[in-house]
Every structure is written in C-alpha cells, then in structure tokens.
Amino acid sequence: MTLEELELIVRSVRQENAAYDYEVNVCMDLACASQGAEKLRESLVAAGDASDKKIMVRRTGCMGPCSMGPLVRVDPDETLYSHVHASHAERIVQSLGDKPIPDLQCDLNEHFDKQVRVVLENAGYIDPERIDDYIARDGYKALLTALMEMTPYGVVHRITESGLRGRGGGGYPTGLKWGTVAKAGGDTKYVVCNGDEGDPGAFMDRSVMEGDPHRVIEGMAIAGYAVGASKGFIYVRAEYPVAVSRLTTAIREARRRGLLGNNLCGTTFNFDVEIRLGAGAFVCGEETALIASIEGRRGTPKPRPPYPAVSGLWGKPTLINNVETFANIPPIVRNGGKWFASMGSERSKGTKVFALTGKIKNTGLVEVPMGIKLREIIEVIGGGVSEGHTFKAVQTGGPSGGCIPAEMLDLGVSYDALLKVGSIMGSGGMIVMDDTSCMVNVARFFVEFCMTESCGKCIPCRAGTAQMYRLLSRICDGSATMDDLDMLEELCATVKETSLCGLGMTAPNPVLSTLKYFRNEYIEHIVHKRCPAGVCNIHAPAEVLA
Amino acid sequence: MSKLKLATVWLDGCSGCHMSFLDMDERLLELADLVDVVYSPLVDAKDYPEAVDIALIEGAVASVDDEKKIHKIRAHTKTLVAMGDCAITGNVPSMRNPIGPEAILNRAYVENASAQPQIPCVVVPKLLRTVRPIHEFVKVDVFLPGCPPSANTFHAALTALATSAPLDVAALTRFGA
Amino acid sequence: MSENVEVKTLTIDGHEVSARRGQTILEVARENNISIPTLCHLDGLTDVGACRLCLVEIAGVSKLLPSCVTTVYEGMEVHTDSERLQKHRRTILELLFTERNHICSVCVANGHCELQSLAQSQGLTHVRLPYRNPDLSVDASHERFTLDHNRCILCTRCVRVCAEIEGAHVWDVMGRGINSLIISDLHENWGASSCTRCGKCVQVCPTGALFDKSKVGSEHPKYPDFLPYLNLMRESQ
Numbered sequence: 035m036t037l038e039e040l041e042l043i044v045r046s047v048r049q050e051n052a053a054y055d056y057e058v059n060v061c062m063d064l065a066c067a068s069q070g071a072e073k074l075r076e077s078l079v080a081a082g083d084a085s086d087k088k089i090m091v092r093r094t095g096c097m098g099p100c101s102m103g104p105l106v107r108v109d110p111d112e113t114l115y116s117h118v119h120a121s122h123a124e125r126i127v128q129s130l131g132d133k134p135i136p137d138l139q140c141d142l143n144e145h146f147d148k149q150v151r152v153v154l155e156n157a158g159y160i161d162p163e164r165i166d167d168y169i170a171r172d173g174y175k176a177l178l179t180a181l182m183e184m185t186p187y188g189v190v191h192r193i194t195e196s197g198l199r200g201r202g203g204g205g206y207p208t209g210l211k212w213g214t215v216a217k218a219g220g221d222t223k224y225v226v227c228n229g230d231e232g233d234p235g236a237f238m239d240r241s242v243m244e245g246d247p248h249r250v251i252e253g254m255a256i257a258g259y260a261v262g263a264s265k266g267f268i269y270v271r272a273e274y275p276v277a278v279s280r281l282t283t284a285i286r287e288a289r290r291r292g293l294l295g296n297n298l299c300g301t302t303f304n305f306d307v308e309i310r311l312g313a314g315a316f317v318c319g320e321e322t323a324l325i326a327s328i329e330g331r332r333g334t335p336k337p338r339p340p341y342p343a344v345s346g347l348w349g350k351p352t353l354i355n356n357v358e359t360f361a362n363i364p365p366i367v368r369n370g371g372k373w374f375a376s377m378g379s380e381r382s383k384g385t386k387v388f389a390l391t392g393k394i395k396n397t398g399l400v401e402v403p404m405g406i407k408l409r410e411i412i413e414v415i416g417g418g419v420s421e422g423h424t425f426k427a428v429q430t431g432g433p434s435g436g437c438i439p440a441e442m443l444d445l446g447v448s449y450d451a452l453l454k455v456g457s458i459m460g461s462g463g464m465i466v467m468d469d470t471s472c473m474v475n476v477a478r479f480f481v482e483f484c485m486t487e488s489c490g491k492c493i494p495c496r497a498g499t500a501q502m503y504r505l506l507s508r509i510c511d512g513s514a515t516m517d518d519l520d521m522l523e524e525l526c527a528t529v530k531e532t533s534l535c536g537l538g539m540t541a542p543n544p545v546l547s548t549l550k551y552f553r554n555e556y557i558e559h560i561v562h563k564r565c566p567a568g569v570c571n572i573h574a575p576a577e578v579l580a
Numbered sequence: 581m582s583k584l585k586l587a588t589v590w591l592d593g594c595s596g597c598h599m600s601f602l603d604m605d606e607r608l609l610e611l612a613d614l615v616d617v618v619y620s621p622l623v624d625a626k627d628y629p630e631a632v633d634i635a636l637i638e639g640a641v642a643s644v645d646d647e648k649k650i651h652k653i654r655a656h657t658k659t660l661v662a663m664g665d666c667a668i669t670g671n672v673p674s675m676r677n678p679i680g681p682e683a684i685l686n687r688a689y690v691e692n693a694s695a696q697p698q699i700p701c702v703v704v705p706k707l708l709r710t711v712r713p714i715h716e717f718v719k720v721d722v723f724l725p726g727c728p729p730s731a732n733t734f735h736a737a738l739t740a741l742a743t744s745a746p747l748d749v750a751a752l753t754r755f756g757a
Numbered sequence: 758m759s760e761n762v763e764v765k766t767l768t769i770d771g772h773e774v775s776a777r778r779g780q781t782i783l784e785v786a787r788e789n790n791i792s793i794p795t796l797c798h799l800d801g802l803t804d805v806g807a808c809r810l811c812l813v814e815i816a817g818v819s820k821l822l823p824s825c826v827t828t829v830y831e832g833m834e835v836h837t838d839s840e841r842l843q844k845h846r847r848t849i850l851e852l853l854f855t856e857r858n859h860i861c862s863v864c865v866a867n868g869h870c871e872l873q874s875l876a877q878s879q880g881l882t883h884v885r886l887p888y889r890n891p892d893l894s895v896d897a898s899h900e901r902f903t904l905d906h907n908r909c910i911l912c913t914r915c916v917r918v919c920a921e922i923e924g925a926h927v928w929d930v931m932g933r934g935i936n937s938l939i940i941s942d943l944h945e946n947w948g949a950s951s952c953t954r955c956g957k958c959v960q961v962c963p964t965g966a967l968f969d970k971s972k973v974g975s976e977h978p979k980y981p982d983f984l985p986y987l988n989l990m991r992e993s994q
Contacts, residue, residue, distance in 0.1 A: 315933065332930065337806035337826045490911065490930070490937030492807045497852035500935040501886050521885060528848040531821055531841075532809045665862055668883045675860060677890035710890060715883060723882040727862030754877035756861025756868070 035292045035299055037178045040169060047170035054090040056130045057109040058082070059158060063096035063241060064276070065398070066103035070120060074104050077123035085127050092167075095245015097158035098149075100398035102140055107158060116140035145396055148415050150377060152385045153361045154401045157245045162280050165287040168248040174293050176367035177252050180259055181299045184367075189260035190216055193363070195371025197383030202228055202319070202356030203431065203460040204536075205382070205449035211353065214343040215261040218351035223263035225254050226347065226354045228324060229270040229277065232316040233432025234483060236463030238387040239357035241399050243270065243277035246361070247284035251307055253360030255294065256367055258305040261353050266305065269324050271312040281309055316433075316487035320535045321346075321354045323489065334489045335535035356461065358387055379405030382448035386459070392429075392466035393419050402447070409443040412466060423468040427551070431460025433480040433487075434540030436547025437473060456547040458540065472569035473552040474559055477545045478506040484541035495538030498529035502545065509556060512563040512572035519556060523549065584633040584742055587619035588663075589653060591646045592673045592711060593639030597664035598622065600728035601636070607735050614742040632656055634741055636663040636724075640670045641712050645705035654718035659741060662720045665727040665755055667713060674711040681707040724749060726757040733757075767833035782824035782835055783811055793837050794846060794875055797912040798825040799961055801984025802921060808912060810846055810875070813837045821845075843879065850876050851884045856935070857891060858907040859964070866965030869978045872910060873964075889935075896941075898948030901970055902959050904939070909966035911937055914981075915958035922987065927952045939966075957983075 051057070060066075060075040075093055082089035097105045102116035106126065115126065115138040122138060129135050151157075160167035168174070180189050194209025215223060227250060231239040243250060254266045270278050285307050288294040296304045310328050317323045318333040325347050327333035346352025362384060366374045375383045382404040388411065391397050395417030402411060412418065412428060419425045427437040436457030438445065445451055449459045467476065485499040505522045508514035526542035533539045549556060558564050563572050590598060598621060604611065618632060619625045628649075635657040641647055654660060665671035676684045685707070690697040714720060724737055733753045740747040763778035769791050776785040781804075786793050796808035806823040813824045816834035824837070836842070853859075853872060861867050893906035913930065916939065920926040927950050931940040941950035959967045961981045968977055 317933075337823055485934060488934035490932070490934045491805070492809050493849050493852055493856075493910075494809055496911070496934055496937065497856040498848075500889065501852060501855065504887060504889075524844075524848065525886075528845050532812055532845050532849065534806060534809065534823075662883065669854070669860075670888060671860055671862055674888065674890065675858065675863075677888070678858065678892035712888070713883070715885070716887065720883070725882055749882045750877055750880040754861075755859075755873055756864065756870075 035174075035178065037175070037182060040174060040178055043166060043169045044172075047166045051090070051170070053088065055088045056090070058089055058091045058126065059094045059097075059107045059109065060091065061095070061097040061103060061105040061107075061158060062093040063100070063103075063244060064237075065096075065100035066105055069104050071104040073120045074106070074118055074123060077120040078106075078126065081123040081127040087127065087130055089127065089130065092161050093163075094160060095157045095162050096154075096241040096399050098154070098398050098400060099140075099142060099145060099396050101396055102142075102398075108134075114140055114142060142396070145400075145415050145417070148406070148410055149401050150385050150403045151401050152365050152374075152377075153242060153249075153358055153387050154246075154399065155365065156249065157241065157399075160246065162245050162247055163283050165248060165284065165291060168246070172368060173248055173364070174252055176364035177255050177259075177293065178299055180256050180367050181301050181303060186216060186260045186262065189256060189367065192367060192371045193260070196366045196374035197371070197378075197381075198359065198362055198366060198374065199382065199449060200356060201358035201362070201386070201461065203434065203458060205459055208355065208359055211343060211355070212257065212260050214341075215263075215351050215353040218344055220351060221262075222350045223261055224347045224350055224352040225258045225261065225263045225266040226324070226328070226342075226352055227254055227266065227268040227360055228319060228321065228354055228356045229268055229274070230312045230316075230319040230324060231274075231357070231461060232271065232319050232487075233434075233461055233463045234480075235389060235391045235465045236432055236461050237389045238399060238462045240274050240277055242357050242361050242387070243274065244280050247277075247280045248288065249361045249364060250281070250357055251284055251288055251294065253355075253363035254307060255298070255305045256363050257353055257355065257360065259303055261351075263353065264304040264306070266307040267310050267328055267347070268307060269310045269312060269318070269328060271318075272314060278309060278311065285309070315489070316483075317489045317535070317537050320537060323535070324354065325352065334491045335537075337534060358462070377403045379446060379448045381450055382459075386447065386462060388462045388464045390416050390464050390466070392464075393423065393468040393471065394466040395420060404448050405446045407443065408438065408445050408447060411447070411464070412443065416466065419466065419468040423470065425466070426469055426471055427467045427473065429457075429465040429467065429476065429544070430463065431458035431540075431543070432463045433483045434458055434536065434543055435460045435463075436543045437467070437476065437551065438547070439551040456543065456550055458543070470567055470569070472510075472565050472567040473548040473555045474506065474509055474565075475567075475569050477548045478503065478510055480544035481506055481541065484537060488537060488541075492532075492534035492538060494529045495533040495535075495541065498525055498533070498538070499541050501525055502529065502542070506545070509559045510565075510570040510572075512559060512570070514560050516560060519560060583613075584615045585618045585629065585631065586615040587628065587632045587635040587653070587657070588617070588622065589619070589635060589637045589639075589649070590621045591637060591639030591649065591667070591714070592642035593664065593666040594672070595621070595638070597636075597638040597666075597728040600726075600731055601663075601734050603731035604735050605731070607731070611735070611738060611742075615738070628652055628656060630656055632658065634659045634661060634738075636661045637667050637714055638663045640666045640673045641708065641714055641717055642673055643705040643707050647708065647717060650714050650717050659721045660718065661722040661724060661737075661741070662714055663724050664729055665725055668715070668723050668725050669755065670711050670713050671727060677710045681709060722747070722749070724753060725755045726753040727755075729753050730757065765829050765831045765833075767829050767831070767835065769835045770837055776829045778829075780829055782813060782822075782827050782829060782833075785829055786824065786835075786837060791837060793824050794879065795825060796871060796875065796910065796963055797914065799914050799918075799981055799984065801981075801988050802914060802917045802961070805913060805917070808910075809849055812842060812845065814839055814842065847879050847881050850879060850881050851886055853910050854884045855886045855888045857889070857893060857909065860907075864908060864965040865968045865972060865974070865977045866908070866979075870965060871963035896947045897970075898946035899952065899954075900948060901954060902947070902956065903968055903970055904941075904947055905966055905968070906938060907966075908964045909939055910964055911939065912963060913939075914961040914963065915939065915967060918957045918961045918984070922984065923953060923955050923957050925951060925953050925955075928958060
C-alpha cells in the first residue's frame with residue numbers, strides 16, 4: 035500500500051457514497067444497542083428498500099449522548115433523532131428530502147458546540163467493521179506519511195512537540211516515553227496498548243475500540259515505527275467482547291490491505307498486532323501487572339524502576355500507552371504537533387474524552403478541549419442535574435480520583451489542576467452527584483472497589499483497604515467514634531505512601547477528598563448519627579448475641 | 581505520701597496473669613509499701629471502689645457483663661493498664677470469633693452435656709458476638725503484652741507507674757511472651 | 758566478580774558508606790550494621806518488594822522506596838529510621854496482626870517468629886485497628902508438615918523458595934486482595950500435591966504458618982540461613 039493507492043480507495047469510497055442521496059447512521063454502541071438499535075437498523079433497511087430513495091443505512095460507533103439512545107443521524111443534513119424505535123423507521127425514511135420529524139428530533143446544539151472532536155472524529159460517522167470507511171476519512175494516511183516521509187526520530191519529535199500526555203490517567207509526557215523506548219538498546223521491542231479500562235463509570239476506551247478500532251491500530255503502528263518495535267499487543271478486558279470482535283476484524287482487514295504485516299509500504303518496517311484478553315482484574319491496568327498478564331503469569335505489579343520502557347515484556351523495552359493516547363496519534367502525525375498543541379491549556383494539550391455519568395441529564399461520551407471549565411462540562415454539555423436537585427460534587431479519576439465540590443466548578447480541567455484539588459484526571463470517568471448522594475457512602479463504594487480489586491501482593495493495599503472499608507462501614511452505620519475517623523485518616527496516609535503500585539497509592543483519594551470537602555458529612559454520621567443525604571441506614575449495631 | 585490504690589480485674593482470661601503477678605513473690609512486699617490493693621479477685625472487696633489509681637485488667641471483653649464492668653472501671657480509674665494478651669489482643673478467648681458464639685455454646689452446653697443439655701439463660705451473662713480487646717471499648721493508658729507478662733515485667737512496670745518513672749514496655753515484653 | 762568494580766559512595770542515616778554498583782540499599786545497610794526491618798526479603802531469594810517494611814526515604818525523591826530492590830547511586834542520601842517511616846512500619850505491622858488470626862501464645866513459632874519480634878523491635882504494644890477474625894483452614898494432610906493459613910502473612914517466601922531453589926513450584930497464590938491464599942499445586946491438599954518433602958518452605962517461613970509436625974509448643978526455631986550457603990555452593994560448581 036502506498037499513499038497513492040490509499041488515495042484511490044478514498045476516491046472510490048467517496049464515489050460509492052455519492053451514489054446515495056441519504057446516509058442514515060444508526061448508533062450501535064452498547065447503550066443504543068441495548069435499547070433495540072439492531073432492530074431499528076433492520077427496520078430502516080427494510081423501509082429504505084421499500085422506498086425509491088437512494089438510502090444507505092450505516093451502523094456506527096458511539097455518537098455521544100447515550101441517555102438519548104437509540105440515536106439516528108441523517109446525513110447530509112446532520113439531523114439527529116433520539117429515542118428512536120423500530121416503528122419510527124418508515125417515518126424517518128418518508129421524511130428524507132422533506133422537513134425533519136419534530137417529535138423525534140433532538141436539539142443538542144449546546145451539547146455539541148462546546149465539544150472538540152479529535153479522538154472521536156469518526157465516532158458516529160464510520161462503520162467500525164469497514165476499513166474503507168476509516169480510510170475514506172483520512173485513515174492510515176498518518177501511518178503512510180510517517181513511513182514514507184518521516185524518520186522515526188521525526189515522529190517522536192512530532193509527538194513531543196504536540197505536548198500529548200498519557201491519557202490512561204498518569205499524564206506522563208507521551209513523547210518522552212516514546213523517546214526513552216526509541217533510545218533503549220536491543221533489536222526486540224514491543225508496543226502495548228492498554229485497553230484494560232476498569233474504572234467504574236468509565237467507557238471511553240471501549241467506545242473508541244468499538245467505534246473506531248483502526249485508529250488504535252494505526253496509532254500503534256506509528257508508535258512501532260517510531261520506537262523500533264515490530265510487534266504490538268492490545269490488552270483488552272474480556273468483559274468487552276464487542277471491542278475484541280471489532281479489533282479482531284480490524285486487524286484482519288488491516289493485514290489484508292498490507293497495513294499490518296511485513297514490509298509495510300515497501301519499506302523494511304514490519305509491524306503486527308495481537309490481542310490479549312484480560313481475565314477481569316482491575317489491577318492489570320497497572321502496566322507492570324499488565325505485562326505479567328500478557329506473559330501468562332499472575333497479574334501482579336512489580337516495583338518500578340525498572341520501568342517497562344527499559345525492561346518490559348519479556349525483559350525487552352516496551353512502550354505502553356492507553357487506547358485514547360494511541361487514538362490521538364494519527365491526527366497529530368497528520369496535522370502536526372503544533373496543531374495539537376494549539377488546543378488545550380498550558381501544560382495539558384489537546385482534548386480529553388470523558389464518560390459523563392451519574393445524576394446528570396445528558397449522560398454519555400463527550401470530548402472537550404483541555405482547560406475547559408468543569409461547569410461547562412456539567413451544566414452546558416451535561417445539561418445539569420435533574421430538576422429539583424442541586425449539584426453536590428463531581429468525581430473524576432474513578433477509584434483513584436477524588437470528589438470535587440460545587441465551589442470548585444470553575445476549575446479548568448487539566449492534569450495539574452485536578453491533582454491540586456485532590457483528584458486526578460484519570461482515564462476520564464466523570465460521575466456527577468447531587469444532593470441525594472452521601473459522600474461517605476460514595477467514598478465507601480470506591481474503597482470497596484479497591485479492596486476487592488487489590489491483588490493482595492503488598493500489605494498496605496491488601497489489608498489497609500479492608501480496614502478502611504470497615505472503618506467507613508462503621509461511619510455509615512452510625513457505630514463509629516471520632517477516634518475511628520482519626521484512625522481512618524492515619525490509615526489513608528499509610529496506604530497512600532507505602533503501597534506498591536498505583537492502585538494502593540491512590541485508593542485513599544476518594545476518602546481524602548471527601549474528607550477535605552465534605553468533612554461535615556462524616557461528622558454528621560459519627561456525632562449526630564444522621565446521614566444528611568438520607569442514604570445510609572443508621573442503626574445501633576447488634577453486638578449482643580440474641 | 582499516701583499509698584496508691586491498686587485494683588486488679590479478671591475479665592475473660594485464664595487467671596494466668598494474676599498467677600504471674602503473684603510470682604513477684606517477695607517483691608510483692610516491696611510493692612506493698614507503694615500500693616494498697618483495694619479490689620481484686622485476690623481480696624474480699626465486692627464492689628469496685630470510687631477512686632482507683634491503677635487498675636490492672638486481665639482478660640478480654642467477651643460478655644455483656646464484661647462490657648458493663650470495663651466502662652464502670654474506666655470511670656473510676658486514673659491509670660488503666662491492659663494486662664496480658666487477652667486484654668490487649670483478645671488472645672485465646674478470641675479464637676471463637678471466626679466461628680461465632682453459637683457453635684461454642686452448643687459444644688459446651690449441648691453436644692458434650694451428659695444430662696439436661698441446654699444453653700443457660702440465667703446467671704451466665706450473654707456473650708458478645710465477638711471477643712474483643714478492652715481498648716476497643718474504653719481508653720487504655722498502658723499496655724503490658726505477654727501471655728502472661730512475666731513477674732519481672734510486672735515488677736518493673738508497677739514500680740515505674742507507682743513512682744511515675746519512664747516505662748519502655750517494648751523493652752520488657754512482647755505478644756505471646 | 759568483575760575486575761572492574763565501580764564503587765559508589767552514599768550516606769545512610771548520616772553515615773558515609775561505600776558500595777559496589779548494583780548493590781541494593783538493604784545490602785549496603787546490612788553490611789554496615791544499619792538495620793532495616795524486612796519480612797518478604799530473604800537472602801538467597803529474588804526480591805518482590807511486597808511487605809513495604811523496608812521502605813526508606815531518599816533525599817530528593819518524593820516516594821518512599823523499598824530498600825530491597827532499590828539500587829544505590831553516587832551521592833545518594835538515605836534515611837531508614839525517620840519518625841514517618843517508624844509510624845508507617847507500625848501501621849503495616851498492625852495491619853498484619855489484624856488480617857488473620859495471629860494468636861502468639863498458642864503458636865508453634867512463639868519466640869521464633871519474625872512478625873512477633875518485629876512487633877517488639879518496632880515498639881508495637883497493641884493494635885489499634887479492629888481484628889478481622891477470618892475463618893481460615895489448616896492443611897495437615899502432609900505427613901511431615903502443616904500449613905496454618907491463620908498464621909500466614911503472604912510474604913511468598915515459600916512460593917519463591919519452592920520455585921527458585923527447589924525447582925518444584927508447588928506453592929502459589931490463589932485469589933486476590935484480602936482473600937489471597939497460599940495453595941499447593943492447583944489448590945489440592947498439600948499431602949496429595951507434587952511436594953518433594955524437602956522442607957525448605959518450612960525453614961524460610963517467617964511465622965508459624967508452615968511448621969514441622971514433630972515440633973510441639975513453641976519450640977520451632979527456623980533456619981533460613983541455609984539458602985545463601987546453598988546458592989554459593991551451587992554457583993561454585
């Protein structure tokens with residue numbers, strides 16, 4: 035495959051598409067699929083066949099506003115219909131070329147206007163199982179450009195210039211990591227894509243893998259070229275069967291087109307990708323545990339250094355990036371580092387995809403420029419909390435993150451700003467809470483998650499999270515004393531400072547941040563035996579044998 | 581200088597700590613110059629006195645009775661000493677915790693009873709679900725681990741407490757000692 | 758030993774010490790009679806950095822680092838015994854005592870237990886956290902040895918000695934988090950497992966979790982010192 039051949043495919047796909055007057059895109063992502071999107075698509079196809087209009091019905095990945103599903107977007111007018119049912123299919127087909135259907139149409143201009151789509155540029159526009167759809171939207175152009183026109187060093191330089199930082203949560207500068215692996219000695223190196231997304235309430239990576247799988251593969255291949263690796267692994271959790279199947283299809287298609295395999299574009303560069311399935315352990319999202327899991331060992335973390343960039347998979351230099359990080363690579367290579375760096379804030383460049391969930395009107399997937407105020411995400415894009423309720427906090431970063439209170443809604447979203455207020459960017463889960471959420475109970479939920487997901491290797495995480503959970507349960511059931519609260523804080527410090535890996539080190543964050551901003555709720559439970567949100571069932575514990 | 585009032589209390593334990601206390605032998609006479617024993621299984625007093633200076637508590641809290649006692653003792657004691665592993669960790673009595681009190685009562689009063697098997701409901705106080713160290717119920721001032729703490733430990737600790745001298749417990753004893 | 762040994766100088770708790778390149782902080786500290794508490798580390802086994810007792814402070818590094826796997830560098834300034842470290846070590850020991858049922862008074866390892874003596878040396882006289890009291894089993898199916906999960910601290914010394922030194926890999930860890938459990942083979946009874954009956958695991962076990970059936974009461978000293986000796990003998994062959 036050469037750039038010219040790629041251009042031929044683009045032209046032929048565009049020609050093919052031009053034969054249709056209308057493109058009816060049906061979101062087939064999990065939320066829409068679970069509400070009957072497949073049946074809706076079949077009905078649309080049937081209605082289309084029965085009509086004399088030239089209609090293409092396309093299944094796409096996530097369009098974003100999941101709570102509105104099933105979603106249908108009619109192009110070229112970009113009319114968006116929400117809550118569409120199979121029975122609406124005929125009306126939609128009839129309406130084509132006429133006015134849109136008012137009772138189905140949804141006005142989400144505000145929701146979309148504030149967003150900037152880089153990672154999600156194809157989401158909702160391509161059929162994830164058709165490589166030609168991807169190519170027609172500039173897919174694989176970046177890989178071929180890199181291979182034909184750039185040196186590996188030039189690619190690393192472009193990524194460094196873009197200011198991209200790891201989207202898995204830590205925010206390590208991607209260019210720096212690539213540079214380290216590129217400079218590491220040895221002729222065998224690996225590229226690993228971390229698709230073990232496990233935070234409660236997070237589904238950004240799943241949507242990218244399911245909706246635009248080639249983007250991830252292209253990003254990995256570019257990385258392989260830049261760092262000198264010829265083998266890549268995508269580590270996907272087995273709980274994402276659709277992502278696994280889409281990626282499998284995508285890898286097969288890419289191989290068939292000569293975009294993976296040996297001597298890509300007639301160069302000496304070889305690169306192929308294999309999928310590895312996670313067996314349901316959250317800790318395998320930690321890079322050293324992930325490596326152990328790929329190697330076929332028990333998924334437990336190891337002390338770093340050595341970092342995987344120096345000694346990773348089978349002791350070889352290994353580049354590990356998250357799905358969203360790889361998904362950012364093709365547009366950066368295509369459009370240049372400066373283009374990417376022009377978006378976002380001072381030290382956090384580009385955009386970030388968030389999974390907006392919880393007590394908010396528009397739940398779903400959003401992509402915003404870094405530096406955007408939390409208030410804009412929650413009140414404008416998310417549509418705010420439901421009528422009659424007041425916003426209380428937003429939790430970012432999953433079990434490793436913290437809760438940010440209403441007073442801080444004007445905070446601009448960036449790695450450093452979130453860290454400063456006691457939370458983290460994390461992989462992009464954003465859970466909104468209103469006055470019906472008890473912050474102690476929220477903290478307990480996340481600690482329970484960490485407790486059950488701790489691998490058990492180091493003591494502070496294994497036993498510390500279990501004790502934190504017990505103390506939090508005491509507070510929730512009203513049997514705690516103020517001494518228990520002191521003990522909880524001390525325990526948080528030990529677990530945070532002494533745990534072996536990120537899971538334990540960050541497990542206290544939900545407790546510490548709620549203690550920082552919602553200490554009064556803890557006091558209410560302990561001293562006044564009252565749960566302000568009315569969530570906890572406070573009763574005297576039955577200690578006496580009946 | 582008036583002598584300090586000393587109490588010793590026996591909760592859920594084997595009395596081994598008290599035996600070890602008595603093992604101080606002739607040093608008890610020396611101690612008698614510093615303290616008066618005002619309440620103890622070893623003396624006649626039936627009610628816990630109003631104001632006690634030092635109380636040595638042997639045993640864990642295992643029953644509603646123990647729980648009531650330890651709160652009362654705390655209220656009337658200046659320096660409360662957890663004496664021995666049972667008071668500090670739950671020790672042997674706490675070995676019933678993983679299986680629960682029903683199993684223990686059944687084994688003692690039903691399975692192994694030769695006549696009239698029944699779980700007592702009067703006189704014998706009701707058991708708590710778990711046996712727990714006393715510091716989970718009240719504030720403890722000094723911990724003297726050991727099963728039992730040795731006579732030397734008692735002597736050194738009590739002399740230090742009676743004379744307000746510094747006390748390094750870890751140098752004297754440990755869990756299980 | 759390489760003829761071109763590179764020497765590093767560093768300070769540990771204010772003492773100037775020298776070390777060979779590649780040595781760990783723990784090795785250097787012990788060579789210089791500076792004690793750092795450990796539980797999962799054992800001379801002769803690979804280090805896993807799991808018990809977190811040997812964490813030290815290094816000037817200029819914000820994280821605490823495990824001295825058993827952190828190698829020295831020139832000019833390194835190490836602190837092994839700050840108040841912060843002491844506090845964390847005690848809390849970690851407290852966590853271990855609450856995790857399972859460590860009843861020292863009736864343990865076969867009483868008086869010869871590393872957990873017990875660490876508690877004493879770190880000044881731990883009581884445990885502030887509530888005991889968990891889990892219901893755990895005892896595997897006495899082996900003709901010579903017993904595994905008592907109540908006493909296990911999951912240091913994985915048995916797992917490592919069996920895999921690395923004996924080459925049998927009978928032991929491994931099952932489950933995760935607080936429910937982790939040492940198992941033989943694929944969770945079979947120890948007596949029915951592929952155990953070679955060498956007894957190395959018993960000797961390296963720091964507590965009374967693995968013990969010799971012929972020992973009663975608290976008369977079970979352990980002799981893990983055979984390991985470095987055995988390794989040395991093997992290397993010289």
